[in-house]
Amino acid sequence: MARVVLITGGMSGIGLATAEVFQRAGNRVFVVDQQETPEGKRLVRMGMGCFFAADVRDSEAARGIVDEIMTTAGRLDVLINNAGISRDHVLWKISDADWEDVLDTNLKGAFNYLRATAVHLRRQKSGKVVNVSSINALRGKAGLANYAAAKAGLVALTRVAARELGPANVNVNAVAPGMVKTPLTERLSADVLEQAVCESALGRLGEPGEVADVIFFLCSEQARHMTGQVIVVDGGQTA
Numbered sequence: 001m002a003r004v005v006l007i008t009g010g011m012s013g014i015g016l017a018t019a020e021v022f023q024r025a026g027n028r029v030f031v032v033d034q035q036e037t038p039e040g041k042r043l044v045r046m047g048m049g050c051f052f053a054a055d056v057r058d059s060e061a062a063r064g065i066v067d068e069i070m071t072t073a074g075r076l077d078v079l080i081n082n083a084g085i086s087r088d089h090v091l092w093k094i095s096d097a098d099w100e101d102v103l104d105t106n107l108k109g110a111f112n113y114l115r116a117t118a119v120h121l122r123r124q125k126s127g128k129v130v131n132v133s134s135i136n137a138l139r140g141k142a143g144l145a146n147y148a149a150a151k152a153g154l155v156a157l158t159r160v161a162a163r164e165l166g167p168a169n170v171n172v173n174a175v176a177p178g179m180v181k182t183p184l185t186e187r188l189s190a191d192v193l194e195q196a197v198c199e200s201a202l203g204r205l206g207e208p209g210e211v212a213d214v215i216f217f218l219c220s221e222q223a224r225h226m227t228g229q230v231i232v233v234d235g236g237q238t239a
């Protein structure tokens with residue numbers, strides 16, 4: 001049966017690759033993003049879904065979008081909280097805006113969509129949620145105080161949501177990718193990218209599709225007994 005899937009930040013990078021994996025498997029894909037890309041629009045069209053131009057920080061928009069999907073599609077089976085940004089500085093150089101933007105996008109954005117969908121998932125008594133965290137939620141990498149705090153918050157949110165939604169047969173997990181080749185990381189310095197390659201047991205950066213495949217697995221029947229977990233997808237960067 002085709003599932004109804006909502007992906008935040010699905011116009012680029014890991015979100016786009018995830019939209020592609022779900023669309024290829026015959027699912028109906030809806031995307032929320034603050035930018036529109038030709039590739040993302042094409043996928044949404046092929047996936048018989050819809051693109052919502054919105055900022056995940058906007059909680060009213062989250063409620064409206066989820067309600068609209070419930071009206072048009074009649075259900076919501078999968079939520080992928082993927083939209084994210086980084087503003088990397090040592091902590092004494094992080095401005096209030098850098099802190100708030102990163103926390104609001106990566107953490108509150110996920111909360112907005114989780115809260116808006118929870119009522120429907122509980123009523124349906126089924127559903128899958130995957131939050132896109134980071135290996136930097138699990139280690140202390142210099143320069144990432146705001147990003148790491150947001151992604152660690154997302155891990156805590158994942159565990160609590162797994163407890164609260166488990167009785168309604170809803171699985172909530174997180175993935176923690178290492179360095180992946182996307183527009184988010186292509187503006188990093190050559191040194192930073194080289195360091196990630198050196199850390200990696202596989203000696204290379206990840207591809208967006210390699211994270212998307214794990215997200216897809218976590219939403220599959222094969223992963224039905226997994227919930228509240230953080231799955232590291234990092235080519236051995238933290239091994």
Ligand SMILES: NC(=O)c1ccc[n+]([C@@H]2O[C@H](COP(=O)([O-])OP(=O)(O)OC[C@H]3O[C@@H](n4cnc5c(N)ncnc54)[C@H](O)[C@@H]3O)[C@@H](O)[C@H]2O)c1
Pocket residue numbers: 008009010011012013014015032033034035054055056057082083084085105106109132133134135176177178179180181182183184185
């Ligand atoms: N690329 C990596 O190495 C890496 C590693 C670990 C975790 N992650 C996480 O994976 C997720 C996807 O990152 P990516 O590398 O694919 O980045 P990306 O920049 O390619 O894609 C992120 C998407 O999110 C959207 N977005 C950002 N802020 C938004 C907002 N406020 N409202 C709506 N949409 C918004 C962007 O427009 C973009 O389309 C992020 O949460 C990121 O933190 C990435």
